[in-house]
Amino acid sequence: MASRTQPLYVLSEDSERTRGRAAQESNVAAGKAVAEAVRTTLGPRGMDKMLVDSTGTVVVTNDGATILDEMDIDHPAAQMIVEVAESQEESVGDGTTTAAVLLGELLSRAEGMLEDDLHPTVIVEGYAEAVRLAGEAIDGQLLDVEVGSDPAADLLASVAESSMTGKGTGDAAAADLAALVVEAIGRVTTDDGDVDRDAVHVHPRTGAGSSATELVDGVVIEEEPVHDGMPHEVENASVTVLETKLEVRQGDVDAEYSITSVDGLNAAIEAEDAELRGYADALSEAGVDVLFCRKKIDDRVAGYLADAGILAFESVKSSDATDVARVTGAKRLGTLEDVEASDLGHAESIAVEVDGDDDDLVSVRGGDASRAVTLLVYGSTEHVVDELERAVNDAVDAVVAARDAGTVPGAGATEVAIAAHLRGAAASVEGRKQLAIEAFADAVDALPRTLAENAGADPIDTLVDLRATHDRDGRAGVIADGRTARVGDPLEEGIVDPAAVKREAVDSATEAARMILRIDDVIFAE
Structure with missing residues (x-):
């Protein structure tokens, strides 16, 4: 079958x-x-x-x-x-x-x-x-244009302008923005002719027209001081970037302490306060003017830092800390022990400003170690400035591509x-x-x-x-x-x-x- x-x-x-x-x-x-x-x-x-x-x-x-x-x-x-x-x-x-x-x-x-x-x-x-x-x-x-010549500079400006035209910039604004883009690329170009694209930052701000856009020799980040009594502008600033908390140290083992007298309580408080004051003293003795801390800063430490005239920021994003370190030459320290002058970076000025959204912006200008720059792009509204930010970023990328592979x-x-x-x-x-x-x-x-x-x-x-x-x-x-x-x-x-x-x-x-x-x-x- x-x-x-x-x-x-x-x-x-x-x-x-x-x-x-x-x-x-x-x-x-x-x-x-x-x-x-x-x-x-x-x-x-x-x-x-x-x-x-x-x-x-x-x-x-x-x-x-x-x-x-x-x-x-x-x-x-x-x-x-x-x-x-x-x-x-x-x-x-x-x-x-x-x-x-x-x-x-x-x-x-x-x-x-x-x-x-x-x-x-x-x-x-x-x-x-x-x-x-x-x-x-x-x-x-x-x-056929030689890189570094005047005709090449004019071509790069045309590349930037062509990239931005029609992207919410307006024809006249595109020409002005293109000049700033080419200048920004020039500042991050090494002696060998290489361009560090990551060193060009574009930061949007509302409250003004695109004509207010400016080129900052440094970086701009969104942070606010940890204490109201701190200075909002520091010239010729020594800078450190810290990767640790500035709080009372916690032990690795759970333990309980019995305090049976007022003197014992006062001694414990004084010891804790001395530890926190020691953080501010160590930074002040090392000559630090501005601190960018990746972790939390205790309120009492913030007060001591303010008393010492130190401008400090806490919970700084890793990318922002990296930018600050690159611009100023500061080392990213994991501890305050044995901090030395060679660990510090330098900037011509660090200032806290308020933008159109009432947010604090920190500008780090004139760093010794890097050619990083920031294009502060202004727009009248949030939608306008977002589109301008995209247009300027495209222009920066276009100019870098034109330098590397030529123009048509x-x-x-x-x-x-x-x-x-x-x-x-x-x-x-x-x-x-x-x-x-x-x-x-x-x-x-x-x-x-x-x-x-x-x-x-x-x-x-x-x-x-x-x-x-x-x-x-x-x-x-x-x-x-x-x-x-x-x-x-x-x-x-x-x-x-x-x-x-x-x-x-x-x-x-x-x-x-x-x-x-x-x-x-x-x-x-x-």
């Missing part, structure tokens, strides 16, 4: 599975939808998004990384676009919207090829070849050059990969087309003009002019971008697109 084969169930009954074209269509549609959400923010005339979370917190921004991070995205393929933006932000600090829009366009072009029965593997291989060709085009657009024309000119190079090279590629390379060029073309559309110009006419001008002059970009846009030379307008931002956007967007296109089976397990 023949045996009957029983069906084999690998997945649980609650699992959901989408295969083949249905899976590809779902992933492509999700990726395109997320890219569309940030498309209108691209460029100097891009619009802002208002994001409201479940608690009612409002964020107003056109920063691609912030928008995608705040969006509640569940679809796994769409989540990859968020990861692309995060990778772009971590690597070069700018270009997140460009990467997201490019990824969406690559998926959109792939969708058409899939409908024409082009195999996903062919598309993936064609996209990989297109990335290599795009790298060649970017290299061909690099501006902005305003979409580099993208036009990439698309032209891809179309020229595609003719020599055999097989169906040629179609994928041409589709990649169309996807890249969508970036300057979007710039034109967001600036109020006709995207098709502008793209035609861009191609014609590029073929004739070798360089053509979308120049925002009033309420519309025109085609022109971005270098004449001072619009330049870091080459690293272009490379990273192309690489990360293509890598994510290739991964999504190779998926033909989606399994949701409960």
Whole structure:
């Protein structure tokens, strides 16, 4: 008697599975939808998004990384676009919207090829070849300027301004802020030409317009003195950073003491008080003017420190303590025993100020040991200053990237050059990969087309003009002019971008697109 084969169930009954074209269509549609959400923010005339979370917190921004991070995205393929933006932000600090829009366009072009029965593997291989060709085009657009020269300084200022324009700064404010950003980078550049990005801090403050933004030679932290009687400003300050509590020491073993007389109680109190006074005496004898303590300071110790004229702060964050130590050269001490003058740092001035939110800010200026600087960014409201903070941070990252890897024309000119190079090279590629390379060029073309559309110009006419001008002059970009846009030379307008931002956007967007296109089976397990 023949045996009957029983069906084999690998997945649980609650699992959901989408295969083949249905899976590809779902992933492509999700990726395109997320890219569309940030498309209108691209460029100097891009619009802002208002994001409201479940608690009612409002964020107003056109920063691609912030928008995608705040969006509640569940679809796994769409989540990859968020990861692309995060990778772009971590690597070069700018270009997140460009990467997201490019990824969406690559998926959109792939969708058409899939409908024409082009195999996903062919598309993936064609996209990989297109990335290599795009790298060649970017290299061909690099501006030949020697780092450290006056033209290079002007280019860096243009990079910073281009990065910030349209991000809530206003065109005029962007130019002023760009100059401060370049100056800040210059102050943290070593004699060997290396830039310490971590030494540039951006601190937001409300209560004034962006024109009040200033560059502080040092760091600014949010702390308040532990005692009202302490000085609020110390010139030529000796500084120490302490990692231990300034309280009565506790024994390691639980013990009880029996005090049977007033004299015994007084003796115990005096001993405890002497211990606490000893902390202040040790710091005063060592010549300490300002103390940054990572732990708690007893109220009585605070009083003794105030009597000694020492400005002290308690429960200082580790990152702030690190910044203070780096700026002043102070050693981070684990104990007060044998503290010496060589352990102390120095600052030209340390002052406690009250910002627009009635919070105390401590500025540590003119430290001997570090070139750390802080950009105090002002804005009229909390929402405005938050967006300015993001814009200035992007500008700092963009300038650092430009110094490290060079600059290319902005305003979409580099993208036009990439698309032209891809179309020229595609003719020599055999097989169906040629179609994928041409589709990649169309996807890249969508970036300057979007710039034109967001600036109020006709995207098709502008793209035609861009191609014609590029073929004739070798360089053509979308120049925002009033309420519309025109085609022109971005270098004449001072619009330049870091080459690293272009490379990273192309690489990360293509890598994510290739991964999504190779998926033909989606399994949701409960």
